[in-house]
Amino acid sequence: MEGDPPLQLRIFDLNCWAIRYLSKRRQERMGLIGDALRRDGFDLVLLQEVWSEQDYSELKSKLASCYPFSHYFRSGVIGSGLCVFSRFPILDTLLYQYSLNGYPYMLQHGDWFCGKSVGLVRGGHSCFAPHFPQLHAEYCREKDAYLPHRLVQAWELAQFIRHTSKAADVVLLGGDLNMHPEDVGIRLLRGWTGLRDAFAEASRFQGCENGCTLVPKNCFTLKTELLPFPLGIRIDYVLYKAVSSFTVKCEELKTTTGTAPGADIPFSDHEAVMATLHIQRQGQAAGATPDTAEPTLADVVTEARTEVDVGLRAARRQRYSRGRMAVLALLLLLVQAAAALGALAGLAPEQPFPKLSFSLLAFLAVGVLLLATGLHLFHTMEVKMLQGTEEQLRMALRALQERP
Amino acid sequence: MEGDPPLQLRIFDLNCWAIRYLSKRRQERMGLIGDALRRDGFDLVLLQEVWSEQDYSELKSKLASCYPFSHYFRSGVIGSGLCVFSRFPILDTLLYQYSLNGYPYMLQHGDWFCGKSVGLVRGGHSCFAPHFPQLHAEYCREKDAYLPHRLVQAWELAQFIRHTSKAADVVLLGGDLNMHPEDVGIRLLRGWTGLRDAFAEASRFQGCENGCTLVPKNCFTLKTELLPFPLGIRIDYVLYKAVSSFTVKCEELKTTTGTAPGADIPFSDHEAVMATLHIQRQGQAAGATPDTAEPTLADVVTEARTEVDVGLRAARRQRYSRGRMAVLALLLLLVQAAAALGALAGLAPEQPFPKLSFSLLAFLAVGVLLLATGLHLFHTMEVKMLQGTEEQLRMALRALQERP
Numbered sequence: 179m180e181g182d183p184p185l186q187l188r189i190f191d192l193n194c195w196a197i198r199y200l201s202k203r204r205q206e207r208m209g210l211i212g213d214a215l216r217r218d219g220f221d222l223v224l225l226q227e228v229w230s231e232q233d234y235s236e237l238k239s240k241l242a243s244c245y246p247f248s249h250y251f252r253s254g255v256i257g258s259g260l261c262v263f264s265r266f267p268i269l270d271t272l273l274y275q276y277s278l279n280g281y282p283y284m285l286q287h288g289d290w291f292c293g294k295s296v297g298l299v300r301g302g303h304s305c306f307a308p309h310f311p312q313l314h315a316e317y318c319r320e321k322d323a324y325l326p327h328r329l330v331q332a333w334e335l336a337q338f339i340r341h342t343s344k345a346a347d348v349v350l351l352g353g354d355l356n357m358h359p360e361d362v363g364i365r366l367l368r369g370w371t372g373l374r375d376a377f378a379e380a381s382r383f384q385g386c387e388n389g390c391t392l393v394p395k396n397c398f399t400l401k402t403e404l405l406p407f408p409l410g411i412r413i414d415y416v417l418y419k420a421v422s423s424f425t426v427k428c429e430e431l432k433t434t435t436g437t438a439p440g441a442d443i444p445f446s447d448h449e450a451v452m453a454t455l456h457i458q459r460q461g462q463a464a465g466a467t468p469d470t471a472e473p474t475l476a477d478v479v480t481e482a483r484t485e486v487d488v489g490l491r492a493a494r495r496q497r498y499s500r501g502r503m504a505v506l507a508l509l510l511l512l513v514q515a516a517a518a519l520g521a522l523a524g525l526a527p528e529q530p531f532p533k534l535s536f537s538l539l540a541f542l543a544v545g546v547l548l549l550a551t552g553l554h555l556f557h558t559m560e561v562k563m564l565q566g567t568e569e570q571l572r573m574a575l576r577a578l579q580e581r582p
Numbered sequence: 583m584e585g586d587p588p589l590q591l592r593i594f595d596l597n598c599w600a601i602r603y604l605s606k607r608r609q610e611r612m613g614l615i616g617d618a619l620r621r622d623g624f625d626l627v628l629l630q631e632v633w634s635e636q637d638y639s640e641l642k643s644k645l646a647s648c649y650p651f652s653h654y655f656r657s658g659v660i661g662s663g664l665c666v667f668s669r670f671p672i673l674d675t676l677l678y679q680y681s682l683n684g685y686p687y688m689l690q691h692g693d694w695f696c697g698k699s700v701g702l703v704r705g706g707h708s709c710f711a712p713h714f715p716q717l718h719a720e721y722c723r724e725k726d727a728y729l730p731h732r733l734v735q736a737w738e739l740a741q742f743i744r745h746t747s748k749a750a751d752v753v754l755l756g757g758d759l760n761m762h763p764e765d766v767g768i769r770l771l772r773g774w775t776g777l778r779d780a781f782a783e784a785s786r787f788q789g790c791e792n793g794c795t796l797v798p799k800n801c802f803t804l805k806t807e808l809l810p811f812p813l814g815i816r817i818d819y820v821l822y823k824a825v826s827s828f829t830v831k832c833e834e835l836k837t838t839t840g841t842a843p844g845a846d847i848p849f850s851d852h853e854a855v856m857a858t859l860h861i862q863r864q865g866q867a868a869g870a871t872p873d874t875a876e877p878t879l880a881d882v883v884t885e886a887r888t889e890v891d892v893g894l895r896a897a898r899r900q901r902y903s904r905g906r907m908a909v910l911a912l913l914l915l916l917v918q919a920a921a922a923l924g925a926l927a928g929l930a931p932e933q934p935f936p937k938l939s940f941s942l943l944a945f946l947a948v949g950v951l952l953l954a955t956g957l958h959l960f961h962t963m964e965v966k967m968l969q970g971t972e973e974q975l976r977m978a979l980r981a982l983q984e985r986p
Contacts, residue, residue, distance in 0.1 A: 251970065252966040252967065252969055252973075253963075253966060253967065253970070257966060269981065270741075270745070270977075270981075271974060271977070272745050273681075275681060277677075277679060298745065337674075337676050338676070340674070341702065341745075342745045342746055344749030344750075345748030345749045533938050534937050534938050534941060537941065538945075541942075545949075559657075562656040562661060563657065565656055566655065566656035566657070566677070569656075570675060573672075573675070577673065
């Protein structure tokens with residue numbers, strides 16, 4: 179990029195909500211998305227929730243002429259749902275799967291099965307490092323059981339960006355963070371990485387009020403979820419920073435507004451975010467400019483630690499109660515075994531229970547034992563990861579406080 | 583580090599084999615390790631298989647005066663077992679858990695439960711990026727069912743190092759790679775990252791013949807496993823490279839030789855590896871010097887792809903057979919349900935089976951259904967990760983072939 183004229187980079191980011199058999203009018207919408215992308219010729223397209231590889235393949239062949247480079251990230255049982263299309267060559271990719279992502283037994287909130295991750299792509303003269311994450315969804319804002327998990331993810335995302343972007347000229351992040359702009363997770367992510375919010379920085383903005391990306395006027399959104407937010411909420415972001423001797427400015431930010439341009443249905447239940455960035459080399463190194471002053475950042479880290487701590491205590495309680503359940507089931511099995519052996523050895527004149535109930539009870543005990551042991555192991559893992567994050571946050575806090 | 587005199591860096595690396603209740607004479611050995619570390623004053627100590635946090639805490643308090651900085655990485659059910667002690671401040675840490683790590687049902691090979699990972703630490707004037715990984719163990723060299731998983735790990739490790747070390751001056755790797763020096767995984771890792779092998783480069787070497795770290799004369803090693811290798815095998819490594827304007831040389835490499843210095847038992851079933859590196863700033867940027875010429879590297883990548891492909895086919899077979907088993911169990915349940923309903927509705931004159939066998943069979947079917955479904959999901963995930971790696975290797979190969 180050295181000596182090049184200023185570069186204008188047009189980015190398209192969308193959570194496509196493309197779950198086979200479950201998402202409404204999926205194929206029609208994927209078709210619309212493909213048409214729009216082909217028509218508008220962005221430089222970089224970051225898509226989330228493209229759960230079906232077939233959808234990706236169809237998009238890929240449709241877009242081959244205008245976006246010759248693409249990548250689909252695989253992870254989890256269903257997949258990561260992340261894919262990228264680019265006008266620039268993709269030189270290298272890396273996927274980082276968050277260590278915590280909900281609970282396998284919460285089948286109605288399928289997050290665990292998706293293997294939520296952040297994808298990293300290096301491309302375009304090896305100067306861009308676009309990350310496109312998706313974080314755990316929020317199902318109930320008042321009683322958000324997943325907040326500690328989302329915070330662990332936000333922290334891991336921030337750490338992943340810090341560690342992988344040291345040699346990049348420009349770092350971009352586009353994705354569905356499932357967090358409101360004022361949430362502790364997003365303040366932590368922005369403060370710790372120095373990423374700037376395209377919506378806040380854009381010279382021109384056009385789209386839904388307040389930059390919202392989940393709006394009541396979109397026919398696919400759940401109206402009940404948005405009741406407390408009549409304008410909608412903003413949970414999809416384009417963030418960016420220049421790392422070395424570059425400057426990045428957001429010239430224009432746009433969102434779709436409840437329907438796809440020229441169509442009667444939206445692309446997805448989320449609105450698309452389109453940013454035009456202006457990238458220029460400058461004389462001297464810009465240096466990372468953290469978005470938040472450090473004393474404030476220390477407060478954010480402390481707040482995040484408190485929330486992770488709440489999650490840690492809950493996870494410990496779960497681990498304990500599942501462990502106790504497993505022990506009880508084991509005891510019941512042992513008592514039954516003793517009774518059965520006693521009956522066999524002729525110590526008891528006849529079996530105390532009818533055979534059928536006896537076997538049913540034994541099977542039930544085995545089932546509970548297996549299930550409770552599995553859950554105990556799962557919550558043990560959860561405790562470990564929450565502890566690890568808590569410790570890292572403590573280390574970060576110490577580093578912030580010790581800095582002259 | 584700029585303008586500093588040449589730096590001598592002494593590294594200690596050991597797989598401690600410290601599994602509570604299972605590893606022989608664990609506490610005695612951990613005590614010996616602590617004593618040796620305190621006595622010998624290394625700069626950086628990279629330990630693996632410290633599964634008990636209590637062992638880590640004890641080491642930490644014992645070593646507080648000579649190694650004021652330390653970190654323990656948590657992951658998986660049991661933990662990652664990775665910890666680091668350092669004379670230099672630890673500024674930041676990151677843990678990357680491999681996406682594949684054996685099978686949960688192979689209880690006798692507990693790898694899955696350990697959450698095997700690579701830990702990254704930044705410290706010492708923020709110029710070092712020591713990585714200390716542990717890869718999946720090899721249980722049978724002739725019929726190594728875990729080779730594809732280990733290759734995925736080697737590839738992910740190589741990618742993780744490439745992406746996280748771009749801004750480091752010196753990259754170090756010390757750990758138990760569970761691979762022989764000529765194995766495809768280690769050739770891939772070294773070729774793709776440009777890391778150099780301290781054993782091959784050391785000016786002076788002292789220790790077990792051929793640098794072996796699992797030797798028959800160590801009283802804790804399984805002699806039967808080492809029968810084909812009378813001298814032992816080398817699976818623990820110190821690798822390094824200078825990224826920016828530095829040079830690194832290995833002045834001396836040592837291994838323990840079956841017993842701990844001044845004791846009658848070894849530190850562990852593995853030998854410790856101790857390297858003395860000489861780090862100097864040089865006038866101009868050194869640039870990454872890949873260890874292997876590129877045509878050879880392309881061959882290595884091709885070889886790795888072939889092996890991953892073999893694993894992919896096996897995983898697909900497993901996924902299919904588990905899925906079929908689940909369907910059969912479901913069919914059996916449906917037939918039983920139909921029979922039971924028939925009997926209830928009075929269609930059949932009497933139940934075709936005695937009640938007890940009937941319920942037992944139903945429970946068995948439910949058990950098989952659950953287990954087979956779980957395994958089917960697990961192998962689906964395995965297929966996805968192997969596919970992802972295969973695709974990344976293909977991309978790497980293309981990049982190697984296209985390079986002028």
